Amino acid sequence: MNAMQRLELRQGQSLTLTPQLVQSIKLLQLSQAELAAYVAAELACNPLLQEAAAGPDAAAPTLADFLRAKDRARAAGSRIVPGAPPLRTQAAGGASGQAPGAGHDELGPEVENSVVRAASLAEHLEAQLDLAAADPRLRTIGRHLIHALDEAGYLAEDLAAIAGRLGIGMEDAEAALRLVQTLEPSGVGARDLAECLAIQLKERDRLDPAMQALLDHLPLLARRDLAALRKACGVDEEDLADMLAEIRRLNPRPGLAFAPAPVQVLVPDVLVRAASDGSLAVELNPDTLPRILLNRTYYAEVAKVLRKDEDKRFLAECFETASWLTRSLEQRSRTILKVAAEIVRQQEAFFREGVGALRPMTLKGVAEAIGMHESTVSRVTANKALGTERGTYPMKFFFGTATGEGEHAARAVRHRIGQLIAAESPDRVLSDEAIARMLKGEGIQVARRTVAKYREALRIPSSAARRREHGDQA
Numbered sequence: 001m002n003a004m005q006r007l008e009l010r011q012g013q014s015l016t017l018t019p020q021l022v023q024s025i026k027l028l029q030l031s032q033a034e035l036a037a038y039v040a041a042e043l044a045c046n047p048l049l050q051e052a053a054a055g056p057d058a059a060a061p062t063l064a065d066f067l068r069a070k071d072r073a074r075a076a077g078s079r080i081v082p083g084a085p086p087l088r089t090q091a092a093g094g095a096s097g098q099a100p101g102a103g104h105d106e107l108g109p110e111v112e113n114s115v116v117r118a119a120s121l122a123e124h125l126e127a128q129l130d131l132a133a134a135d136p137r138l139r140t141i142g143r144h145l146i147h148a149l150d151e152a153g154y155l156a157e158d159l160a161a162i163a164g165r166l167g168i169g170m171e172d173a174e175a176a177l178r179l180v181q182t183l184e185p186s187g188v189g190a191r192d193l194a195e196c197l198a199i200q201l202k203e204r205d206r207l208d209p210a211m212q213a214l215l216d217h218l219p220l221l222a223r224r225d226l227a228a229l230r231k232a233c234g235v236d237e238e239d240l241a242d243m244l245a246e247i248r249r250l251n252p253r254p255g256l257a258f259a260p261a262p263v264q265v266l267v268p269d270v271l272v273r274a275a276s277d278g279s280l281a282v283e284l285n286p287d288t289l290p291r292i293l294l295n296r297t298y299y300a301e302v303a304k305v306l307r308k309d310e311d312k313r314f315l316a317e318c319f320e321t322a323s324w325l326t327r328s329l330e331q332r333s334r335t336i337l338k339v340a341a342e343i344v345r346q347q348e349a350f351f352r353e354g355v356g357a358l359r360p361m362t363l364k365g366v367a368e369a370i371g372m373h374e375s376t377v378s379r380v381t382a383n384k385a386l387g388t389e390r391g392t393y394p395m396k397f398f399f400g401t402a403t404g405e406g407e408h409a410a411r412a413v414r415h416r417i418g419q420l421i422a423a424e425s426p427d428r429v430l431s432d433e434a435i436a437r438m439l440k441g442e443g444i445q446v447a448r449r450t451v452a453k454y455r456e457a458l459r460i461p462s463s464a465a466r467r468r469e470h471g472d473q474a
Contacts, residue, residue: 030383036288061295063302126143128184129142149255151255166354206246211243266385268392269285284337340384351389430463
């Protein structure tokens with residue numbers, strides 16, 4: 001057998017990330033506060049960038065300003081990187097011939113795993129919530145409560161006010177809050193210090209009557225009135241010392257233990273308003289939009305007088321970076337607005353009627369409707385919020401699954417099942433099959449087993465148990 005060597009040419013496709021594309025990905029997922037801080041840093045180190053709000057009367061930079069900016073950038077480790085200023089997050093990637101400022105619409109699933117960002121407290125809790133709650137309605141309410149927590153992990157807003165804004169009863173709001181309070185870190189979702197400590201003690205099986213009495217009299221502990229505290233708890237001096245040692249081992253601010261960075265106040269990136277013709281207008285929040293310009297006149301003036309190759313290279317780097325950043329910010333704004341408009345289109349009933357009218361909506365469904373990749377929609381909806389007449393909601397709030405058997409949101413179907421059972425008469429208790437037929441008559445296609453599952457999630461007994469209950473009451 002003769003061994004032969006031959007040269008073959010094969011064509012294939014692979015994804016490589018340019019620095020510009022990596023930075024565009026990161027830029028898209030930044031929150032409004034993170035973006036503002038990032039843009040401010042770039043304004044400080046790139047002399048060709050200026051705020052659009054500065055106006056024509058602002059003092060024009062000089063050559064000396066340019067040279068000082070170059071020295072600052074070099075001293076800081078060359079923050080100016082051609083075409084792609086560095087962001088806080090980390091990414092992997094390689095060189096490519098792809099054009100700078102590639103559109104977000106072209107991102108594929110491979111890119112999803114290339115960008116790493118530390119999860120926030122809200123994201124950490126939401127991941128647990130999805131596993132802890134079988135009831136989509138409770139998950140939806142719980143998600144809203146999670147975003148109402150302050151940086152220490154406490155519920156910063158009155159629960160009744162939240163329930164009123166969402167158009168739900170206090171029973172549902174309290175059930176969702178109890179669910180949030182089971183998540184880690186232990187103690188999150190508390191409304192005050194006593195409740196925060198009680199949650200942690202209960203988890204350790206240490207919330208006995210004496211300890212509860214101590215929590216009920218925390219002002220005495222703050223005043224160091226130990227004699228009154230012993231009397232209130234009904235314990236002796238040694239027992240009280242043990243109880244206080246137990247309290248000191250708890251975390252009074254569990255949210256801070258998880259998130260090293262302060263949790264930002266939820267500021268809407270997009271505003272949804274009722275227009276005069278009755279439609280819903282969707283627009284970017286002008287108060288949060290970064291507005292920067294590339295000063296081309298200054299670039300041309302400085303380019304004429306520079307003589308050193310080092311200065312010319314720095315000027316070119318500044319120009320390329322500034323060009324990339326202004327283009328990327330415009331692209332980011334267009335992408336966010338496009339996704340937000342589709343969310344509002346699909347969830348129009350919510351904006352008019354409230355949480356009970358939420359429809360099933362997925363990242364994939366939104367992505368297909370607007371011709372984007374699902375990973376792009378995921379980044380757009382991370383750390384972004386919609387401002388509405390009902391309040392400010394994280395974009396993730398509007399996503400949820402369907403029943404699997406129709407177009408109606410699972411939470412809306414469950415709500416309707418509860419209404420039908422609440423209205424049934426004692427002598428005509430509705431079976432799960434009967435409820436399924438009634439829903440079908442209303443245009444809601446669900447199977448009997450689905451009705452049974454939702455009824456159980458609502459903690460409503462079976463029809464047989466309800467008949468027995470009515471018989472006992474008679």
